[in-house]
Amino acid sequence: MKYSWLILLVGICACGGEKTPDHDAEIETPHVGIEAPSNISYTIISQYPHDTSAYTQGLELFEGKLFESTGDYENSSLRITDKKSGAVKQKYMMGSTDIFGEGMTIFKNSIYQLTWENNKVYQYDVSNISKPIKTFDWPYEGWGITHDSINLIISDGSANIYFVDPNSFKVKSTISVKDNQGSIPYLNELEYVNGFIYANVYQSNVIVKIDAESGIVAGKIYLNNLLQQADYVPNRTDVLNGIAYDSATTHFLITGKRWPKMFEIKLN
Numbered sequence: 001m002k003y004s005w006l007i008l009l010v011g012i013c014a015c016g017g018e019k020t021p022d023h024d025a026e027i028e029t030p031h032v033g034i035e036a037p038s039n040i041s042y043t044i045i046s047q048y049p050h051d052t053s054a055y056t057q058g059l060e061l062f063e064g065k066l067f068e069s070t071g072d073y074e075n076s077s078l079r080i081t082d083k084k085s086g087a088v089k090q091k092y093m094m095g096s097t098d099i100f101g102e103g104m105t106i107f108k109n110s111i112y113q114l115t116w117e118n119n120k121v122y123q124y125d126v127s128n129i130s131k132p133i134k135t136f137d138w139p140y141e142g143w144g145i146t147h148d149s150i151n152l153i154i155s156d157g158s159a160n161i162y163f164v165d166p167n168s169f170k171v172k173s174t175i176s177v178k179d180n181q182g183s184i185p186y187l188n189e190l191e192y193v194n195g196f197i198y199a200n201v202y203q204s205n206v207i208v209k210i211d212a213e214s215g216i217v218a219g220k221i222y223l224n225n226l227l228q229q230a231d232y233v234p235n236r237t238d239v240l241n242g243i244a245y246d247s248a249t250t251h252f253l254i255t256g257k258r259w260p261k262m263f264e265i266k267l268n
Helices: none
Strands: 042-049 056-062 065-070 077-081 088-093 101-107 110-115 120-125 134-137 145-147 152-155 160-164 171-176 187-193 196-201 206-211 217-222 240-246 251-256 261-267
Touching (some): 056 187, 056 251, 187 240, 196 240
Parallel strands (some): 056 240
Antiparallel strands (some): 101 110, 120 134, 152 160
């Protein structure tokens, strides 16, 4: 998830004060027979401004518009922004002292937005973000969400990823994410691309590329030097989080919580 107030230093994870899931039971010995993930390099194509008030939880491109979900209780929002200027075009403040906004995705002209510990998911019509049209119950914490052609795909801060029916919100199947060293918890913002799920690993500068069928991590993208130390605002800039795929260019948009920049990158 997601709620840390310390500065994210280059190459160093930020430590949050919020509750995170207890993953002691998930500690495993290395998995025999699983190949080590490849190291996926990248090239920075462009840099764009990003609203430093946005505690980014979800990021997605849809029909040329950039949608973003933010957290931080009363500051939680659902918004549409201009990719190149970073300007916020529309914003719906959906948070409260109790509601903490989380990841979002757009599936069949509906936006699905998670909440952190509230066990609620809000559905909006993509043409009107000013109010939800439906609310679903969700039994776990809400962290990241994406979709394939038929399922919503959700993380809850553990090593599990759930494939969910978008109409009933019932879990259809679950995969456990692992590499040759064992399970990988703290899976946060998600993006599905061509049979793989790309996931931020919370409090790290790593994005993992996960085989959506097996849960095995095929590759890792190390983004330690993406945002330079000079770009940090003390006690404000937070951890890497936010992945949007542009199918027209096959590039990714990457940002973080209250980052001053968003990066367009090409995977090599």
